[in-house]
Amino acid sequence: MISSQEIGAAGACFHKPLAECLDVAVNEVFPNIKKTQLKILDAGAGTGPIGIELLKLGYTDIHALDISQEMLNIAKEKGVPYRRFICCPLTEKKIDELETGEFDALISAGTLIKANVRPEALVEMIRIVKTGGLVCFSLRYNEVDDYQPKMTELEEAGIWEKLSGKKIPYYNREDMPSYGFGFVMAIRTYEASYKKYFPDTYEKIGKDSTHDEVRQLYDEWAVKYDEQIGAAGAAFHKPLSDYMNSFVKESFPNTPKDQLKILDAGAGTGPIGIELDKLGYTCVHALDISEEMLNVARQKGVPYKRFICTALTEKRVCEVETGEFDIVIAAGALIMANVRPEALVEIVRMVKKGGLVCFSLRYNEVDHYEPKMTELEKEGIWEKLGSKKIPYFNQEDMPSYAYGFTYKVLKK
Numbered sequence: 001m002i003s004s005q006e007i008g009a010a011g012a013c014f015h016k017p018l019a020e021c022l023d024v025a026v027n028e029v030f031p032n033i034k035k036t037q038l039k040i041l042d043a044g045a046g047t048g049p050i051g052i053e054l055l056k057l058g059y060t061d062i063h064a065l066d067i068s069q070e071m072l073n074i075a076k077e078k079g080v081p082y083r084r085f086i087c088c089p090l091t092e093k094k095i096d097e098l099e100t101g102e103f104d105a106l107i108s109a110g111t112l113i114k115a116n117v118r119p120e121a122l123v124e125m126i127r128i129v130k131t132g133g134l135v136c137f138s139l140r141y142n143e144v145d146d147y148q149p150k151m152t153e154l155e156e157a158g159i160w161e162k163l164s165g166k167k168i169p170y171y172n173r174e175d176m177p178s179y180g181f182g183f184v185m186a187i188r189t190y191e192a193s194y195k196k197y198f199p200d201t202y203e204k205i206g207k208d209s210t211h212d213e214v215r216q217l218y219d220e221w222a223v224k225y226d227e228q229i230g231a232a233g234a235a236f237h238k239p240l241s242d243y244m245n246s247f248v249k250e251s252f253p254n255t256p257k258d259q260l261k262i263l264d265a266g267a268g269t270g271p272i273g274i275e276l277d278k279l280g281y282t283c284v285h286a287l288d289i290s291e292e293m294l295n296v297a298r299q300k301g302v303p304y305k306r307f308i309c310t311a312l313t314e315k316r317v318c319e320v321e322t323g324e325f326d327i328v329i330a331a332g333a334l335i336m337a338n339v340r341p342e343a344l345v346e347i348v349r350m351v352k353k354g355g356l357v358c359f360s361l362r363y364n365e366v367d368h369y370e371p372k373m374t375e376l377e378k379e380g381i382w383e384k385l386g387s388k389k390i391p392y393f394n395q396e397d398m399p400s401y402a403y404g405f406t407y408k409v410l411k412k
């Protein structure tokens, strides 16, 4: 463990400048809120130097998180007036003690170091900050390149935007690096937009909803669904269909497209059925939990061969034989409130050996599905052929990217 004396002896001088970076951004973003009312997390608080600097700047509702209880104990003994001392690691995993959007701002000084906290943890840091809030952190001058890809990815996905990024003094001893970088990012908000475009459905279901609740929501939404996702600028159906199509030639060199048996899982009102038809796939079946969503697809004349109304879960869907399909595609259906990660095993069961599974995931839900995706890969059940960013919504105030994944099924 590095003590405060040790970092003091090394001449660490980045705490005050980093706290000031945050303070400048706070004045810009929260001009009418008293500093004492802003709830701030000092992530990787250690012995409390950032707590002290924030206090000097007028902040009082400061909470400390650190992997080391001993470091926090020193902060306590020094009397750094953190409201709470939370001892847990900062990783990509969800920190159960901290609510989503609990803090107005998060500051992390000297903690995002490759050996300590990896770039994936940025996603968890973002989760606990409210939309519209701030994430401020320092990076070593020679490690910016390690964090930049994730920072850019999050920026391109519209999750945060950079408010400032500049050199800050780091150590003031001759034999130590003299500067590092301080960044302040503002978390973008989509809540208001989701509410605006989907007023009747927003937040009505979540990851713990029962299948009956999900079915009921989509049954009620069905008549308005196309109009509402159209107004929100849904833009992922063609790109995901094209993405699937790009793997077909190599995977099925001898089968004409119209003979490939495809399941559109979570087909809804049929936009994927329409796109696949345009691409020449004419043997497409639809599966959905909601009869009303499927009815809209029927009324529109989407040329599905069969409409299967059932929930896709970890349980066996008796209407579908093992290995019945060449391809399963799922657009916008693998979301935690709908088709959950456990269902991937059932999806794989439906696909023949050598067949494909192609699906989209929301930018902020990849982490929920990745453990299952990796598990299946490690067990040799499927192999990842590719993943790529695909357009999601094209309205300015909606998330612009999702991710498309394609896997090849290897064995049962």
Ligand SMILES: C[S@@+](CC[C@H](N)C(=O)[O-])C[C@H]1O[C@@H](n2cnc3c(N)ncnc32)[C@H](O)[C@@H]1O
Pocket: 211, 214, 218, 237, 265, 266, 267, 268, 269, 270, 271, 272, 287, 288, 289, 290, 293, 310, 311, 312, 313, 330, 331, 332, 333, 337, 338, 339, 340
């Ligand atoms: C966001 S919509 C996407 C619909 C369509 N694929 C699209 O791209 O527009 C999700 C669809 O998944 C269906 N769904 C939700 N949970 C499901 C489950 N467990 N099994 C099967 N379908 C489900 C819903 O009824 C809805 O039609």
